[in-house]
Amino acid sequence: MATEVKICGINSNEALNAALEAGAEYLGFVFFPKSPRHVSVEQAAALAKQVKPGIKKVGLLVNASDDEIHQITEQVPLDILQLHGGETPERVAEIKRNFGLEIMKVIKVSEQKDFETVSVFEEVSDRLLFDAKPPKDLKDALPGGNAISFDWRLLAGKSWKRPWMLAGGLNSDNVEDAVRISGAPAVDVSSGVEDKPGLKSVEKIHSFTSKAKST
Numbered sequence: 001m002a003t004e005v006k007i008c009g010i011n012s013n014e015a016l017n018a019a020l021e022a023g024a025e026y027l028g029f030v031f032f033p034k035s036p037r038h039v040s041v042e043q044a045a046a047l048a049k050q051v052k053p054g055i056k057k058v059g060l061l062v063n064a065s066d067d068e069i070h071q072i073t074e075q076v077p078l079d080i081l082q083l084h085g086g087e088t089p090e091r092v093a094e095i096k097r098n099f100g101l102e103i104m105k106v107i108k109v110s111e112q113k114d115f116e117t118v119s120v121f122e123e124v125s126d127r128l129l130f131d132a133k134p135p136k137d138l139k140d141a142l143p144g145g146n147a148i149s150f151d152w153r154l155l156a157g158k159s160w161k162r163p164w165m166l167a168g169g170l171n172s173d174n175v176e177d178a179v180r181i182s183g184a185p186a187v188d189v190s191s192g193v194e195d196k197p198g199l200k201s202v203e204k205i206h207s208f209t210s211k212a213k214s215t
């Protein structure tokens with residue numbers, strides 16, 4: 001089966017149309033104010049409402065409160081909540097209970113022992129996303145979206161109870177290797193399809209998606 005693709009940080013009609021035309025199965029909207037890809041609830045609603053059923057709309061949240069999630073989910077027709085902060089398993093279960101949407105919990109990886117929490121999160125989350133752990137010494141690092149990769153060999157041969165994606169520093173030059181080495185059934189990209197932080201490139205979205213899907 002062709003590798004599935006999520007284009008994250010959709011913040012304009014151009015980016016939305018490019019991702020849809022390229023064949024992405026998932027579109028990510030970033031609700032994290034410090035991100036250069038941040039969208040307001042109104043912007044995200046206008047974009048998400050153009051998307052036909054079958055394409056999953058993902059809301060990216062970082063340690064969001066129930067009030068914030070309510071404001072978003074009341075107006076934006078989302079399918080999945082991507083939890084990219086330090087949410088505990090208890091908090092993940094609570095968000096799932098309170099909002100009834102699919103949950104994709106992000107596991108941040110730099111070494112083998114980072115997989116120790118996976119079994120607990122598999123019990124409360126519908127999907128998993130493995131992203132690179134931001135280095136502590138990286139000034140201005142975000143909790144994700146830093147164009148940093150981790151060693152994809154750490155994922156090789158592993159299997160999980162839940163559907164999963166690979167993220168972190170992917171681009172059209174490395175996505176084929178990343179999929180081959182990690183065995184990822186789906187990939188998620190943000191920085192790697194941009195001309196500068198927050199500005200998506202139509203050409204890079206097409207090239208990334210085509211390479212990912214040909215692997």
Ligand SMILES: O=C(O)c1ccccc1N[C@@H]1O[C@H](COP(=O)(O)O)[C@@H](O)[C@H]1O
Pocket residue numbers: 008009028030032035036037060062084129131142143144145146147148167168169170188189190191192
């Ligand atoms: O994209 C962001 O700005 C962002 C902000 C806060 C948390 C996560 C964010 N993005 C996610 O990070 C990974 C990797 O992104 P990149 O391809 O290395 O730029 C991906 O899951 C994005 O959805």
